[in-house]
Amino acid sequence: MKPAAFEYHRPASLDEALALLAEHEDAKPLAGGQSLIPAMNFRLAAPAALIDLNGIGALARTGGMDDGGLQLGAMTRHCTLERSPLVAERAPLLAEAMPCIAHPQIRNRGTVGGSLAHADPAAELPAVMVALEATLVLRSASAERRVPAEQFFTGLFATALEPGELLTSIELPPPPARSGFAFQELARRHGDYALVGVAAMLTLNEAGQCSRARVALLSVGDGPVLAVRAAAALAGQPPSASSILAAAELAAREDVDPPSDIHASAAYRRQLVRVLTRRALTRAAGRVRPSSSIPT
Amino acid sequence: MIVEGTYPLPGTPVVIWDLLMDPEVLAKAMPGTKLLVRAAADRYEGVMRIGIGPITAAEFELVIALTDVLPPYSYAMQIDGKGRAGFTRGTAKVELVPEGAGSVMHYSADLQVGGKIAAVGQRLLDSVSKLLTRQGLEALNRELNHRLGGAPA
Amino acid sequence: MKPGRYFGERVLRLEDARLLTGRALFVDDVQLPGMLHAALLRSDEAHARIRSIDASAARSRRGIVAVYTAADLGAYWRPGPLLVPPPPISGLVFNTATQVPLARDKVRHAGEPLALVVAESRYLAEDALEDIVVDLEPLPAVTDLEAALLEGASLVHEQFGSNLAAHVHQHKGDYAVARAAAHAVIARRFHYDRGAAAAIENRGVVAQWDARAEELTLWDTTQAPIPIRNGLAALLGLRESQVRVIAPFIGGGFGPKIMMYYPEEVLLPWAAMRLGRPVKWIEDRRENFYATTQERGQVHDAELAVSKDGKILGVRDRFLHDTGAYDPYGLTVPINSQCTLLGPYVVPNYDSEFTAVFTNKPIVTPVRGAGRQHGVFVMERLLDFAARELGIDRVEIRRRNYIQPDAFPYDHEILFQDFRPLVYDSGNYPAALEQAVELIGYDSFVRQEQPRLRREGKHVGLGIVSYIEGTGIGPYEGARVTIEPSGSVRLATGVGTQGQGHFTTFAQIVAEVLGVEVDQVQVSTGDTREFTWGTGTFASRGAVVAGSACHAAALKVREKVLALAGPLLGVAAGELVLHGGRVQSSNLPDKGISLGELARKANPLRGAVTPGTEPGLEATAYFGPDRGNAASGVHAMIVEVDAETAAVTIKRYVVVHDCGTIINPMVVEAQVQGGVAHGIGNAFFEQLSFDENGQLRNASFMDYLLPTALDVPTVEMAHIETPSPLNPLGTKGVGEAGAIPTGAAFAQAVEDALAGSGVELTEIPLSPNRLFELLEAAKARGAA
């Protein structure tokens, strides 16, 4: 299990990286490498060249934005997000999901941008970003564009990234007032690919009814799956046990067409969607804060 | 691994049939096919490269043999793909049923997957096969529309 | 042997420092000048005829030194030996087909090696693998045990005309009569699937041929260095004395590392001799899932005939055993299943018949437990079902059927894997059960806790099962003890060690006998230059058989010490004691001499010695038990099941264990805890998932799930010691014990937690996905 030979580049700046990417068609960017390198060790992946982004400090900057949101540099490592008080305060859903990602040794190396660009259907971060309505900033040698997470994930390991483009940062809006969140997943063992996971954001109006619900599911499709029917069912309802139960049932029956593998049949995944969605929404509802505590 | 379904296509079976026998069209129906030649009346040979997510080094030498050919309605294929990442082989059945102005394609494939991709890619096989089938059919549909001078579906 | 200053004490391990600092030598740590690296091309197909192999492109690649296929091996190509011939059971049928170094005409399982590449680095060797063009003609694969035996099934080995590898029938009494007299007959079908041993260290071999000394040295991750040496010498046409096999520190064995000769063990020395350079091969994790032997596939159709009061009248079992593509290990595993099923119970009538089946899957040889799991699972489940049907408490039905403490030796009247009658030497099963019942709090759990938690909507359940493990079998092991002039004691034995603590437990035995500090005893294991007689570490026999040999050798040396010191000190031998590294008069301690000085005197450089005198304080001794002994125990666990997700959490785990006299409780408890972890893996997490074409679908640690620190509870343990009369130490084996009854306990506990759901668990492993399927099926039945 040794990787095939490849050319190695370690640009010191983003521009240099984009230039390299533009000139090497079959080059692959190397972020944390925690998914790419195993695939290379198995020789399931054999890129002709790697462009190592670990030398570009500018891509690792993470901080708060004036609107109370967050900006995450693509090369920010999982362990940094996991330990960041700012993330805990401004994106508690993200903070809750972090410990579910593999193990400490992987989180010390893995990066948020790498995980999103890899777009593994079983990964936590894509679903979390969709639930949080994050905006992804993509740069090419010639231009920069901003893509909502929901449109970034286009299929199985497929994203809106064009050849020559890099994901440079992720912007998270501040948690809305009267919103609650929850992340739930079931894996065979702690840190394994989840059999099913749910990232839920729930926002209530003054009347205590759901004004907005975002339920993003992982490991049930080609990418993160937004449970739109479940969300629609909740709209205008108080987050009661019965309305949540009904929403979870819809999510399982109509929002997903899950795959089967040796660990979980489609039917079992459906059941997990049913149960975990209910549990996540219940917890999210219980966490709704009267008003935003984010200083803006 | 079983893949099956139905898919509406423009044109009557008679029209579609010849196009289906055209290696260029067939190649489009099989995503990742880099090369496909008709080696004999009932035999196609080519190279297919599958690049999905972590799997980018899966190149297969492809041999497709046609059997039970009943123009313009149905045929079966013996599919045999071998590569460093493993192999896939099996049979596929294609049936064209006239429906209105067009046809409905009934397809079913029973494929074995072996070697490395089966051993370590299991988590993705189901999704990948669904994806390739969908992509293939959509490509086929586009091609037919194009060739029949119709608007792309 | 009586407990003393060291024997029976929690002595900290002498080998730890080397392991903790990374200084211990493992096979992959061996670095030699000019060393080459090997990789094997393995078949993607599970069953295929070989049309051609073209390695020309690989050979011409830079950095590649050689590529060998079966054709290149010439006369050296031959199938391996049959390691364990079938026992003398009347009517027994056995078809031998052993593994080959490189497939020649046919491949019989995915991962079977086709070619060996030797290169300047492993990276380059793997590059070259991709250049080898293999033309295989696929054949239908045999994977299902029943289908394999049908007329017209594809044949793994054509020469036998069927896929039958063996057929064995053993019985006692007359089951038919018992059945006729029975109040109830409980009949079920049971499945037990495959798992991997999954030692964290993969296998590895380094071979070096020294042309000047005409000596071959092999570093090998083996549990049996001496048989490897002898076999290799024969294969390579060398004298045994020309071959040195070193099993250095081994990163876990668990059974498969006793298997021989793996293709790599045969190919590397041959290549090293031809190329005149050392060659290293280290198995990678993916290879390990095909190239290292596996275990556990069996299907049982069993029935239990019981009286109204729950007494066992008889058991009938018909089972199929998956032996994989070859059967070099004979019948050890299925015979263990057959014998272990009887457990600690009085079974007056037993009729057991098994058929071993060749399949296109990797080779099956013993893995921790070695077939015993299956027997325990079938018997314990049958008792659970009988208890339910008869309305008897599951603990009570076991009580009523135990062999009583005064019934030893107890003869089951059938033959065990060591070819000796299955006779239990000692035990106290009722005491173990009562202690387990006490520890887990059975009565309060069943009467109060469980009902209370059920009312709260929690699905908790308890499992409690018994088992016997036949351990410490022959033929023999040996040891040499030497008191060196430095005063330190050197102990050499032939068994390999894979983490069991032999460096410490053997030293404890010797230190006790010679009255020296335990850290004064230097232990050497697994180097054929140090000791040349023995078989290996398997069947939980290391401490029992090799330990007894160490004891015997130490006693001999003690005699020499007394014989020499008596006259020297002018003290009668009877009045001498060995203490603190000295031999001295029991009543006049200053009348004594240090063992080191005595060792010098025992090796005079001038003068004369009386005829017949042997120099030095050294002795070699051997021990071979008359037959295996019977370790035993009771496991109990409490689980909670999330009925919505079918996720299972193990809340508590209790083990009451009897391995006879304990040399080092710390080591024993750790062996049991580790075994339980392995058992939990087999029960809930681990399953080698083959598809109907013989393709393994989870050949990685991503998909083959070993339990982690979050999945294995700390086991609460108690010991019962019924010394074995079959060896001077009174000890019994413990290495495999923990892993044996776990599946049975798990199934009982989960079923108990899901009581009322209609789910009956008759298979292992039980993943959440599978439990969900079974729950759904039960619901459907209920609805229908």
Add this chain to the structure above:
Amino acid sequence: MPAPLIHRDSGGLRVNGQHTIGVTVNGTHHERPVEPRLLLSDFLRHDLGLTGTHVGCEHGVCGACTVLLDGAAVRACLVFAVQTDGHEVTTVEALGGEGALHPLQQAFHEAHALQCGFCTPGFLMSLLPFLSEHPDPSEQEIREALSGNLCRCTGYANIVAAVQRFVQRNGATAGNRPAGAGA
């Protein structure tokens, strides 16, 4: 003569261009040419002869090859040696010293937290940074910290006990990073 052999060993024949890296391992600076594809685990074991770092799966699951990269625990099989240019690596060989065991190693010894010992260096290297950040961890926290390292022998109980033993003994000083925990 040894030098070229080391090259061979590391897969470092001059193909695809070698990169010369400068990396500090256990406090010693090394300048070495490496092929880009050379895994850090192989670089440490073969090029530098630091064989205390063991290799169990080469796909980042078993944790046997865990080392510290700039003080953080990482899988040496999921990092290319070339990526450590200008960085610091700490392996099990850095622990303890002068025949004395590091307090954590000592705790492993006293609690019988190892059997075959193959996975042990990985456990030690995973635990050091964890313990410096969690001077007084709960059993659950300890088990979570261990969950990225597989052990087939011990069933983990004694490893947990060893960590608890270490924590009790070093409770007072545990706030500061255990010796040898790297940069």
